[in-house]
Amino acid sequence: MSQAYRVAVLHQGGPVPAVGGVIKPFKPGGDGLGYTDSGADLAYNLRKRGESAVTPVPDPVPTRDADWSFPDTISGIRSAVFEHGANVLWANTTLHSSHALVQLRSELASRGVRMVGQNPLDTEKFEDKEWINRWLNGQPGLKGSFPRSMLFQKGHAKETLEGFGVPAVVKPIRGRGSHGVTLANTVLELHVAAERLLAESDAILLEEYCAGEEVTVTVMPPGEYTIVGTKSSYWSLPVVTRFNHKDGIAPYNGIVAVTANSRALSASEHDADPSYATLQRQCELVAELCRATAPIRVDARRRGDGQGFNGEFVLFDVNMKPNATGPGRPGRELQASLTTMAAEMIGWDYRELIVNILKQARLVADVIRQ
Structure with missing residues (x-):
């Protein structure tokens, strides 16, 4: 057992706030909550491996996803730590600057709670695909290692979109998996894909298509x-x-x-x-x-x-x-x-x-x- 850890897995308990008019799509799990499917995989298999994984119900059913993880809300995290005795939180969820983990940082720190996951304050920046690719592309050792790309926002002229050229990949700024990612081989396909994503967010990313492995x-x-x-x-x-x-x-x-x-x-x-x-x-x-x-x-x-x-x-x-x-x-x-x-x-x-x-x-x- 890992240092007497009592781990609670967190799932996404609700939509993520928009950042600059750009949203990250909600990821439904098997029970209609974000990442409860993988959360159940984690908690179940940690237990089977001999780790202490606390759950919101005393006898979780292996096939019932939501039995195995806690929502990543203030009440969900407090329940995991203060009611169920978790001393490690596995943040199997989407993190952002106003996340409950940030709001509860002092409380959790005072109890010596650990976590598996990234700094939510960093993650909000890094999940902006346009920003992180541009930033990393300018760093020593990475210059020129990212594809040619362009930010396209609502209200931009259609000629700007067409000027990027095809084939091109059209994708959300804050994506999830392959949600909304489309290869446009013609200008018409480029417009259709862009309009579809702009119905969800105020900005999208156009990216050079690399056809190799x-x-x-x-x-x-x-x-x-x-x-x-x-x-x-x-x-x-x-x-x-x-x-x-x-x-x-x-x-x-x-x-x-x-x-x-x-x-x-x-x-x-x-x-x-x-x-x-x-x-x-x-x-x-x-x-x-x-x-x-x-x-x-x-x-x-x-x-x-x-x-x-x-x-x-x-x-x-x-x-x-x-x-x-x-x-x-x-x-x-x-x-x-x-x-x-x-x-x-x-x-x-x-x-x-x-x-x-x-x-x-x-x-x-x-x-x-x-």
Whole structure:
């Protein structure tokens, strides 16, 4: 058991506030609440692995998602800590500057509560895809490593949209999975995709389409781990390559399980192409710049004709909250996440992965830095 931790998993208890007229879509779980499905996977499998995971009901049913996690509201967090005795909060939810964890920071700090997750004050900035890509693209070691892009807002002239050119990817500024992400091959498709997203938010992102191989890299924070030992700096799990795209875009895992369109690279595949190691170093730098206190996942593609597996990668999406689903509960056999698939290549199954993540839990006072 990890240092006598009593962990409570948090799910998204309601919509996230808009930032500058831009919203992050609500992610429904199996019971109509955000991330209760993956929250149940976490709490259930932590228990099965011998960890103490507290739940809002005394005898949670394995197949009933909402039995296993607490809403990330003030009342939900207080219930987890003050009524159920949790001393670690796993923030399996969308974080932002007005989040309940920020409001309760002093209370939680006074009790020595730890958390698994990012600083909500940082996360709100970093989940703005236009801002973070532009900011990172200007940092030493990352210059030129992001695709050409443009912010398009309501009221901008149509000629501005058309001037970006096609093919182009149209995506939300604060996205969730593949929600709303569209490849536009014609000017008409560009207009249709833009109008659809502008009905949800005041601004969208246009991005150069890179047609080559797509991969994703999970970066872990420094710490003590099983199998791999002590890591004094940010480090990458094996690269996962993705395939079977739909209309040029990797489909949302809630529709197509990632086990059907992704696989981790073998050591020999990785070593045969130095660009994979270069990409991993870039992703580790991203994590360092973002001051990540929990795993992040970075998506990248090669520029190319859609068939090529040659050339350098372009980073296009920094995910401060990787998908946390995993097998173990009844009916969840195919719910491995991209991070889980990568972890298996170093000898961690889903339960070993999440226990290792839990072991890196940090004091709330250290994570939520003003």
